[in-house]
Amino acid sequence: MLRRLTLTAVASFAALSAAAPAATAVTPLLPLPPLPVLQGDWTGGQDTRTRLTxxxxxxxxxxxxxxxxxxxxPAGGTHPTAQRACDLLADAAEAGDNPFVPTDRNAMCTQQAGGPAAARVQGTWQGENVDAxxxxANGCEISRWNNLVPVLPSAR
Known part of the structure; x- marks a missing residue:
């Protein structure tokens, strides 16, 4: 059985190898159409504005x-401190920081409670999707929240 499979595979490979040059010899090479000239926006039309809920x-x-x-x-929307929030997000982008990255599961966090406050941020930031x-709940999450004030309200 194994011998038959091996012979079939070798014969198939030989037939395909012989057919490939013959197929390309029959079909003449055609020139490619001209490529469009890249102009203007180098972001590829990607919207890099920030729009968050x-x-x-x-x-x-x-x-x-x-x-x-x-x-x-420009800064706007219904957010109560839109300009300050946009300034914080612009500073984070300039520094190469992503304030929406979740806390590493292996992080050692102080076990302090900061209250029941919860928030969700969805939309786009710097053209990237956000759902954070x-x-x-603990020291790491409190720090993460505080680093995003005034996008998130300061806790009382």
Missing amino acids: VTVSESGNPTADGTFELECD RFSR
Whole structure:
């Protein structure tokens, strides 16, 4: 059985090897069409603006809880501190930091509670999709939250 399979594979390979040059000899090579000249926007049309939906609950500040829209370049939306939030995000991008990266599961975090505050940030930042969740469950999460104030409200 194994011998038959081996012979069939060798014969198939030989037949394909012989047919390939014959097929290319029959078909003349055609020139490629001219490539379009790249002009203008080198980002490939990718939208690099920031558009985020920030949802906050149980922050301890009733005026900070709710859903807010944040747009940058220019700063706007329903976010209460849009310009300051956009400035923080621009500084993070310039420094090469991504404030939306979750805490490493292997991180050693202090076991302190920062309250029941929770937040979710969705949308685009620097042209990249964002879907990040924030809490104040331990020292690492509290630090992560604080590093994103004023995008997220300061906790009371």
